[in-house]
Amino acid sequence: MVFTKSAQIHGRKLVELLGSWHGSDRPSSQLLAGAIRHLVLDGRLPPGTRLPAERELAESLGVSRTLVARTLDRLREEGFAASRRGAGSWIKLPDSERGNEAHGGWFPPEDAGVLNLAQATPSAPPELCAAVDRARLRLAEQLPGHGYQPHGLPILRERLAERFTRRGLPTTPEQILVTNGAQHAFALVLRMLVAPGERVLVEHPTYPNALEAVRGLNAMPVAVPMVEHGWDLELLTANLRQTSPRLAYLIPDFHNPTGIRLDAEGRDRLARALARTCTNAVVDETLVDIDLTGEQPPPPMAALTDRVITVGSASKSFWGGLRLGWIRASEDFVQRMIVGRAALDLGSPVFEQLVLAELLVDADEVLARRCAEAVERRQCLVDALREHLPDWRFRLPDGGLALWCDIGAPVSSRLAVAAEQHGVRVAPGARFSVHGSLENWIRLPYTLPGDQLVEAIRRLAAAAAAVPGGGPALLTAPIA
Ligand SMILES: Cc1ncc(COP(=O)(O)O)c(C=O)c1O
Structure with missing residues (x-):
């Protein structure tokens, strides 16, 4: 395990992450160690994070130093923390979890005995293997070239554009940028449009990795609560007006985690609010294909206002292992994204793009x-x-x-x-x-x-x- 620089977490931040860790029970080292262990396993406390000094931690949590010392003893015994005199304590993973460190703190390690309900990620469809076979035959056409296609393979851009057009959003291949997943797509757009310290409006709850991307840029998430039936558009509009976010990040097509879809009337109101407040929005359509309603879908948000940049993904419709997504925006914006992208990566893998292009033939x-x-x-x-x-x-x-x-x-x-x-x-x-x-x-x-x-x-x-x-x-x- 190599850490170039270990992050220090402050007591206040740790308290925020721990939330109501003991509920109405008496605080105990068992409860505190369990709560910290969980933060490690679900990625919020990455290995290498330096913990606050015992005294600071005790003060922030409002518990005794003895309780904190016992908690650290437990974590050390379980292999979730290490300490050295003069250097303090830091988070680590026990040896049994080590094989999964390559996933970083984000994905908890797979464990044969544990049923994983932490990720909403489907396995590959049986059609994937046939698509791989067909893609293999088409690969020969690509081999004489250099393989770098920062905008994406033309055939894939064409097929993605066709799908948008069929959904009522006329789109040219030049309006598509293929990315390494929707998360990558969102991170690229964020980097392009938002500067550190600026606000990004998000639904609350929202997709955690999007929040990580916002925080990672040192931008400020502005949370607009969802209500029982979905979006409180009056509140959302008021927030757009009052907080003037640089960008909004929205999931109107089967919102993660609530699974709610914004109806046609709501879309109209939202589009008008974005236009009136001159707010650009990333609309994340990662889950748009997992439509369990059997009803006619409402129009894509981008058909209602040109304030919307759409990001999509192959992960839920087909398979996360393809690691492919896309951005749909104006040709001009896509062109600027291609230039901006070069600082981070130089394009997506050709073979996987061929596979996805094949899968899209039988997508329905x-x-x-x-x-x-x-x-x-x-x-x-x-x-x-x-x-x-x-x-x-x-x-x-x-x-x-x-x-x-x-x-x-x-x-x-x-x-x-x-x-x-x-x-x-x-x-x-x-x-x-x-x-x-x-x-x-x-x-x-x-x-x-x-x-x-x-x-x-x-x-x-x-x-x-x-x-x-x-x-x-x-x-x-x-x-x-
Ligand atoms: C709303 C949402 N956006 C983005 C992603 C990440 O997608 P990808 O695997 O394409 O990066 C997910 C995955 O769960 C998601 O639910």
Whole structure:
């Protein structure tokens, strides 16, 4: 493990990340160590992070130094921290988790015994192998060239442009830039449009990696809360007016994590608000194809205002392992992005682009099966929740790959710690929050096969019963 520079986390920041780590229970080293361990496993405390000194930590947390010292002892014993006299303590991964360090702090290590509900990522469709075979035959045409295509392969840009046009958003191949996934696409746009210290408006909750990108640029996320039925457009418009964000980041097509879609009327209002306040918006369409409604889709946001830059992805429609996404914007903007991109990378892999171009030929069939499977698995998850955790509340998502579940008490981070010990990994609500709040919520993806989902929920129910101070109270607490 090589760290060029270890980050120091301040007591105040750690307290924010820890949220309500002991709930209404007495603080204990067991609870604190569990909460810190969870932050490490879900990537919010990367290995190498230097912890505050014992005294600072005790003061920030409002606990005794003895409790902090015991917590550090526990973390050291479990292999999650190391200390050296004079150098303080820092986060590390236990040897058993080491093989996965290449993932960085972000993706928790895979563990054969653990059912992973922390990521809403589907496996590859069976059609992928045939697409690979066809792409292999087309590769020969590419080999005489140098292989660098910073804008993307022409055939892929053409097919992506055709898909936008078919959805009611006329698009030329020159308006498409192929990227290494939607996250890369968003990071490129951010870098192009936003300077450190500027504001970026986000829905709250929102997709955690987008928040990381905003924070990584030292820009300031401005959180606009989602309400039960989706977007409070009056509030959103007021925020656009009052905070003058440099950019908005929005997920109107099966919002992650709630799975809600913004309807046609809402889109009109949003487009008008963006135009009136002269705010550019990135509309993230990563989940647009996972439409579980069976209804006619509303128009793409970019068809309603030229303030919208669309980012898309092959990850949910086809497979995350392709690591391909795209930006759809004006030709001029795409041209500027190609120039700006050179500072970071010089294009996406040719072979994967050929594979995606092949997959797009039969996209409608692949996606019809993918959505049918998602409906089936969503039902398995719903049935398992009704049986094992009947008091948890959720709204059936319109699309996407996860349920956003109200667990009835502000203990989701502690539940996630307990869940890990029961062999299931979950993403607590705080993960989707700008301030580490949303402790009443948990995101439950339905991407695993049905039998694994049922087993995961059974384990989660056992974990909920074991959460200190939770148990029956957690299961029956009234929902605010
Ligand atoms: C809303 C949203 N945007 C972006 C991404 C990342 O997509 P990609 O794998 O294409 O980088 C995800 C993945 O979960 C997502 O849910």
